[in-house]
Amino acid sequence: MVAPSVPPRDEAAIATVVGILKQRFGERLATGHALREQHSATLTWIDPQLPDAVVFAESTADVVETVRACAAHRVPVIPFGTGTSLEGHVNAPAGGISLDVSRMNKVLAVHAEDLDCVVEPGVTRKQLNEFLRDTGLFFPIDPGADASLGGMASTRASGTNAVRYGTMKDNVISLEVVTATGEVMTTSRRARKSSTGYDLTRLFVGSEGTLGIITKLTLRLYGIPEATSAGICPFPSIKAAADAVILTIQTGLPVARIELLDEVQVRAVNGYSKLSLPEQPLLLVEFHGTEAGVVEQAERFGDIAAEYGGGPFQWATLAEERSRLWAARHDAYWAALSLRPGCKSVSSDVCVPISRLAECIDETKRDIESCGLIAPIVGHVGDGNFHCLPLIDMESPFEVERAKAFMERLVLRALAMEGTCSGEHGVGSGKMKYLEREHGTAPLDAMRAIKTALDPHGIMNPGKIVAT
Amino acid sequence: MVAPSVPPRDEAAIATVVGILKQRFGERLATGHALREQHSATLTWIDPQLPDAVVFAESTADVVETVRACAAHRVPVIPFGTGTSLEGHVNAPAGGISLDVSRMNKVLAVHAEDLDCVVEPGVTRKQLNEFLRDTGLFFPIDPGADASLGGMASTRASGTNAVRYGTMKDNVISLEVVTATGEVMTTSRRARKSSTGYDLTRLFVGSEGTLGIITKLTLRLYGIPEATSAGICPFPSIKAAADAVILTIQTGLPVARIELLDEVQVRAVNGYSKLSLPEQPLLLVEFHGTEAGVVEQAERFGDIAAEYGGGPFQWATLAEERSRLWAARHDAYWAALSLRPGCKSVSSDVCVPISRLAECIDETKRDIESCGLIAPIVGHVGDGNFHCLPLIDMESPFEVERAKAFMERLVLRALAMEGTCSGEHGVGSGKMKYLEREHGTAPLDAMRAIKTALDPHGIMNPGKIVAT
Numbered sequence: 001m002v003a004p005s006v007p008p009r010d011e012a013a014i015a016t017v018v019g020i021l022k023q024r025f026g027e028r029l030a031t032g033h034a035l036r037e038q039h040s041a042t043l044t045w046i047d048p049q050l051p052d053a054v055v056f057a058e059s060t061a062d063v064v065e066t067v068r069a070c071a072a073h074r075v076p077v078i079p080f081g082t083g084t085s086l087e088g089h090v091n092a093p094a095g096g097i098s099l100d101v102s103r104m105n106k107v108l109a110v111h112a113e114d115l116d117c118v119v120e121p122g123v124t125r126k127q128l129n130e131f132l133r134d135t136g137l138f139f140p141i142d143p144g145a146d147a148s149l150g151g152m153a154s155t156r157a158s159g160t161n162a163v164r165y166g167t168m169k170d171n172v173i174s175l176e177v178v179t180a181t182g183e184v185m186t187t188s189r190r191a192r193k194s195s196t197g198y199d200l201t202r203l204f205v206g207s208e209g210t211l212g213i214i215t216k217l218t219l220r221l222y223g224i225p226e227a228t229s230a231g232i233c234p235f236p237s238i239k240a241a242a243d244a245v246i247l248t249i250q251t252g253l254p255v256a257r258i259e260l261l262d263e264v265q266v267r268a269v270n271g272y273s274k275l276s277l278p279e280q281p282l283l284l285v286e287f288h289g290t291e292a293g294v295v296e297q298a299e300r301f302g303d304i305a306a307e308y309g310g311g312p313f314q315w316a317t318l319a320e321e322r323s324r325l326w327a328a329r330h331d332a333y334w335a336a337l338s339l340r341p342g343c344k345s346v347s348s349d350v351c352v353p354i355s356r357l358a359e360c361i362d363e364t365k366r367d368i369e370s371c372g373l374i375a376p377i378v379g380h381v382g383d384g385n386f387h388c389l390p391l392i393d394m395e396s397p398f399e400v401e402r403a404k405a406f407m408e409r410l411v412l413r414a415l416a417m418e419g420t421c422s423g424e425h426g427v428g429s430g431k432m433k434y435l436e437r438e439h440g441t442a443p444l445d446a447m448r449a450i451k452t453a454l455d456p457h458g459i460m461n462p463g464k465i466v467a468t
Numbered sequence: 469m470v471a472p473s474v475p476p477r478d479e480a481a482i483a484t485v486v487g488i489l490k491q492r493f494g495e496r497l498a499t500g501h502a503l504r505e506q507h508s509a510t511l512t513w514i515d516p517q518l519p520d521a522v523v524f525a526e527s528t529a530d531v532v533e534t535v536r537a538c539a540a541h542r543v544p545v546i547p548f549g550t551g552t553s554l555e556g557h558v559n560a561p562a563g564g565i566s567l568d569v570s571r572m573n574k575v576l577a578v579h580a581e582d583l584d585c586v587v588e589p590g591v592t593r594k595q596l597n598e599f600l601r602d603t604g605l606f607f608p609i610d611p612g613a614d615a616s617l618g619g620m621a622s623t624r625a626s627g628t629n630a631v632r633y634g635t636m637k638d639n640v641i642s643l644e645v646v647t648a649t650g651e652v653m654t655t656s657r658r659a660r661k662s663s664t665g666y667d668l669t670r671l672f673v674g675s676e677g678t679l680g681i682i683t684k685l686t687l688r689l690y691g692i693p694e695a696t697s698a699g700i701c702p703f704p705s706i707k708a709a710a711d712a713v714i715l716t717i718q719t720g721l722p723v724a725r726i727e728l729l730d731e732v733q734v735r736a737v738n739g740y741s742k743l744s745l746p747e748q749p750l751l752l753v754e755f756h757g758t759e760a761g762v763v764e765q766a767e768r769f770g771d772i773a774a775e776y777g778g779g780p781f782q783w784a785t786l787a788e789e790r791s792r793l794w795a796a797r798h799d800a801y802w803a804a805l806s807l808r809p810g811c812k813s814v815s816s817d818v819c820v821p822i823s824r825l826a827e828c829i830d831e832t833k834r835d836i837e838s839c840g841l842i843a844p845i846v847g848h849v850g851d852g853n854f855h856c857l858p859l860i861d862m863e864s865p866f867e868v869e870r871a872k873a874f875m876e877r878l879v880l881r882a883l884a885m886e887g888t889c890s891g892e893h894g895v896g897s898g899k900m901k902y903l904e905r906e907h908g909t910a911p912l913d914a915m916r917a918i919k920t921a922l923d924p925h926g927i928m929n930p931g932k933i934v935a936t
Contacts, residue, residue: 113714113823114852136718156663167661169670170638185910191819192851193635194888195624195674196895196906197933198915202637202670206663223720246581250604252691252756254722288720290768293761300758351659355581383660384582420662427664438664442653446922447666453921454914465665 006463009094013073017097018053020069028056039080039090039098045346045394046088046430051078051098058103060176060184060215066099067213068182076462079209081122081148085155086347087428089208093463099213101150107131108216115221116173116190121150121214128219137221140165143424144333150214155426156206160329163249163382164256164288165222167424169205176216177204180455190218203450208426209461211454225288228256229298230322231315233305234280238262238365240308241281242358245381247304248285249354253297257286258382259329262365265336265376265389269328272335277328283310283381284329286322329378333389336376340391348407350414351385351423360417361386364410371406385423412437427465435466474931477562481541485565486521488537496524507548507558507566513814513862514556514898519546519566526571528644528652528683534567535681536650544930547677549590549616553623554815555896557676561931567681569618575599576684583689584641584658589618589682596687605689608633611892612801618682623894624674628797631717631850632724632756633690635892637673644684645672648923658686671918676894677929679922693756696724697766698790699783701773702748706730706833708776709749710826713849715772716753717822721765725754726850727797730833733804733844733857737796740803745796751778751849752797754790797846801857804844808859816875818882819853819891828885829854832878839874853891880905895933903934 022029030036031053040048057063070077076096083090092098104120107128111117112135119128126146128139143152143159151157153175158167165171174188187200204211235241241260248255261269261282270277283305287297294317302313316322328335336345352360361377368375368388379386388410390403411421411434421434436444447466451458458467490497498504499521508516525531538545544564551558560566572588575596579585580603587596594614596607611620611627619625621643626635633639642656655668672679703709709728716723729737729750738745751773755765762785770781784790796803804813820828829845836843836856847854856878858871879889879902889902904912915934919926926935 111821111823112718114821115718116821156667158661158663162661166638167663169667170634179910179914183910185908185914187911189883189888189906190821190886191853191882191888191891192822193626193630193819193853193891195626195635195890195892196888196899197674197903197912198679198918199624199637199667199670199674200911200914202667203918206665206667211666223718225720250580250583250691252693289761290764292764293757296758296760351661353579353582353584353658354660355579385659385661414659415657418658420657420659420664422663423659423661424663431664435665438657440653442647442651443655443668444665446647446653446668449921450666450671450918453917 006094006467007074007076007458010074013075014052014095017069017073017075021053021055021066021097024065025055030054039083039100041088041091043084044086044088044430045400046091049091049093051092052095054098054100056100056103060178063099063178063213063215064182064184066097067178070097070459071181071457074457074459076459077213078461079154079213081151082124082146084145084147085151085428086425087430089155089426089428089464091429091463102148104215110135112137116218117221118216118218119149120216122148124148125152132221136224138224139219139221141168141171149217149219153205153214153217154208156424158424160257160259160380162380163258164254169202171220172201172205172217173220174218175201175204175214177212178215179212180460206426208428208464210451210465211460227291227294227317228286228288228322229294229315229317230286230325231298231313232277232325233283233285233310233313234278235283235308235310236280238281238361239358240310241283242381244283244305244308244310246354248301249382253300254289255285255382256288257284259284260379260381260386261328261332262377265332265378268335268339268376269331272338273327273331275328284325332378336389336391339374339376342393343391344394345389345391346403348388348410349385349423349425350410350419350421351383352414352417352419354384356417356419357381357384360413360419363413364388367406367409371402373403373406383423429463432465474562474935475542475544475926478542481543482520482563485537485541485543489521489523489534489565492533493523498522507551507568509556509559511552512554512556512898513812513868514559517559517561519560520563522566522568524568524571528646531567531646531681531683532650532652534565535646538565538927539648539650539925542925542927544927545681546929547622547681549619550592550614552613552615553619553896554893555898557623557894557896557932559897559931570616572683578603580605582658584686585689586684586686587617588684590616592616593620600689604692606692607687607689609636609639617685617687621673621682621685622676624892626892628725628727628848630848631726632722637670639688640669640673640685641688642686643669643672643682645680646683647680648928674894676896676932678919678933679928695759695762695785696754696756696790697762697783697785698754698793699766699781700745700793701751701753701778701781702746703751703776703778704748706749706829707826708778709751710849712751712773712776712778714822716769717850721768722757723753723850724756725752727752728847728849728854729796729800730845733800733846736803736807736844737799740806741795741799743796752793800846804857804859807842807844810861811859812862813857813859814871816856816878817853817891817893818878818887818889819851820882820885820887822852824885824887825849825852828881828887831881832856835874835877839870841871841874851891897931900933
């Protein structure tokens with residue numbers, strides 16, 4: 001199987017397409033350096049690779065026209081939402097057109113009875129939840145950044161709520177997609193379930209713009225829970241916290257969030273948010289349900305935590321107290337940065353079966369210590385997913401190399417434990433090198449065959465996932 | 469896009485392959501007529517199309533050898549589990565080898581801490597739950613028949629529990645698959661979530677053996693709930709029952725099962741099971757949770773039902789009483805048959821957005837009445853999914869034609885309401901003719917491109933899903 005490769009940069013074709021699109025879109029096509037740079041990967045240590053022009057699409061028809069012009073001249077198209085992806089997803093290694101869908105930001109329909117909504121891809125998760133505020137419904141997936149929903153679907157994002165509500169794969173009912181030949185297709189009906197053919201919806205979720213461009217999403221919504229309880233519980237060790245997580249999930253307690261902060265992250269939070277949390281591994285939990293249900297759930301969790309030496313478990317059902325409790329988690333990133341002012345934090349993301357979580361985090365912490373890094377750990381531990389935030393002086397080649405080597409060991413450690421090199425950030429160009437090791441040859445060949453079948457000329461976001 | 473077609477029957481190639489496989493498998497290759505007939509579609513009104521031979525595989529290696537022999541001579545391979553599929557999935561329109569995996573029936577691993585297990589494809593759902601009995605865990609998907617888990621994954625099966633636990637798409641973590649060229653691949657790591665490339669797992673779930681043969685499944689498990697409550701609630705109309713379902717789900721009541729029987733089905737059940745249920749539309753519900761939680765949930769549901777004129781809501785938490793309540797549902801099929809002794813019941817399966825459910829069922833009931841059919845209705849109404857069971861004298865061409873025309877109207881009605889022609893039975897050969905109407909040209913072209921990419925010679929279960 002020959003791998004689809006990044007097409008060579010074709011100056012004449014690019015100039016032709018930019019000319020055609022300029023004529024069509026006028027000021028909605030931009031070529032300024034700053035704007036093009038902003039449309040490349042800037043939130044990561046992966047070097048930015050600039051597109052040649054940015055088109056601001058305002059409709060599916062705009063996307064179709066752009067893709068058709070690019071397809072006719074075999075020029076790359078790179079979809080762009082908010083630019084908050086972390087693995088170089090929006091880079092343009094062979095140049096081409098960045099297709100910015102952020103102006104496609106209308107909520108098109110809310111079907112309250114069906115618990116779904118239809119949105120354009122540039123709608124962000126916060127914008128959607130603002131819009132839904134008066135309906136009693138909400139969209140649960142929260143990857144941290146206020147990402148666009150098109151981007152979240154493209155990278156199969158998840159976040160703190162995934163343990164209860166799943167990831168984007170579980171919450172996208174249907175997609176409208178513009179294919180590599182500029183055709184518009186809808187991947188599924190709006191019915192809640194279907195068994196009519198290949199699951200194109202799930203194929204496009206997580207395909208990172210390499211198979212087509214998402215122009216509309218039908219998403220699952222949920223009733224805002226009648227009551228919520230949340231709490232913080234310190235543990236004597238990572239292992240004790242992980243064991244409590246395992247038992248919590250095994251007994252079917254429907255925890256909505258269960259997040260781990262290691263003692264380094266807790267120290268950072270204490271300093272940053274002027275708190276005095278015990279500097280121990282900490283679980284932050286949240287329960288959704290009825291008034292009686294969330295009290296019962298919190299009490300059950302407290303019992304489980306105590307079995308593993310955890311506690312005291314402080315919890316509350318009042319909104320203000322909950323907010324205070326979650327402040328620690330929400331400030332985790334900025335708090336981490338405050339540990340080494342002037343440094344960058346490089347977020348990584350691995351996921352292992354939950355039975356291996358304590359072992360994986362413990363080994364990672366020993367590695368951090370032995371190579372002299374400062375790297376707080378926060379995790380969506382109900383899924384076995386955690387992030388390391390090594391703090392790096394990007395001016396120091398030594399530090400950058402050291403961090404790269406650490407990141408590689410982290411990935412290989414997760415893979416050795418039946419885990420994955422990315423739980424929720426995606427592949428982009430940053431993690432392509434690990435894909436064969438994770439999946440093996442035959443699955444990668446299958447992915448390449450699918451890529452070639454749906455994008456024979458390799459114009460859709462080239463250089464990502466399965467390109468070489 | 470040229471559609472992959474059923475390859476012409478090649479007598480010489482088939483004879484060669486049967487010879488090769490006979491030499492390899494001895495008595496594990498069978499060619500008797502009765503056995504071949506049993507390995508074609510017999511549970512449906514679709515005419516059986518017999519394979520030329522049946523191979524009883526006992527290992528992945530057996531599957532690999534069979535597929536390689538078939539691939540070398542371009543002879544069809546049709547996977548077979550328990551033969552309980554309903555849309556002609558196991559028919560062999562161009563002959564070939566039925567690959568029976570029912571002897572691959574070992575539970576290979578149970579990872580209690582990770583809430584998952586690894587099974588061979590011939591393990592049935594009841595067998596798995598028997599095996600799990602002492603672990604406190606269970607596998608929730610229940611399509612009615614004691615189907616094989618490989619078959620359930622292949623058809624994206626669901627059933628009564630789907631409203632709470634999802635369908636097979638939500639409960640398969642990873643698959644081992646033998647590809648069309650006889651390579652073995654694993655579609656995903658065992659970690660709970662991943663965002664590393666195209667979702668091959670979800671692509672194979674629901675692909676009905678047309679892309680490869682499932683030889684191992686890693687499945688999600690759940691803790692057996694601490695407590696269960698279940699009840700029966702009559703309603704004055706289908707609309708009232710449907711509205712109660714909508715509000716139940718909208719308010720986030722985590723109902724585990726919510727099943728509708730129409731008054732015809734209730735009459736059948738009363739006669740068959742010697743009950744005296746009110747001959748009205750009936751909802752059967754079940755709740756899973758803590759002792760206090762299930763009581764609270766049942767009371768909430770009772771309140772909701774009363775808002776729509778439903779009641780009295782009789783419910784119980786005792787296992788025996790629950791069993792009595794659910795007897796009505798479990799006997800639905802046999803009860804329906806008892807309405808017209810000697811006739812066959814042809815199961816259909818459509819699914820619409822839940823807001824359209826009452827309208828869709830009401831129109832269907834008017835249709836039933838105006839064309840003179842007897843056709844009880846039972847539905848997994850929490851998903852908007854329902855089944856019609858027209859009772860047909862298969863000896864009467866008039867009755868068969870009338871039922872076929874009715875089934876077609878049922879499908880078109882569902883499609884007109886943003887629904888799907890199959891919520892859980894799959895496409896097989898029976899529903900292929902509706903796929904273009906449901907999905908449109910571009911998605912069907914994409915499915916054909918994927919089929920051609922992964923099975924270029926069209927040997928994997930030909931004549932199903934996207935073949936013509």
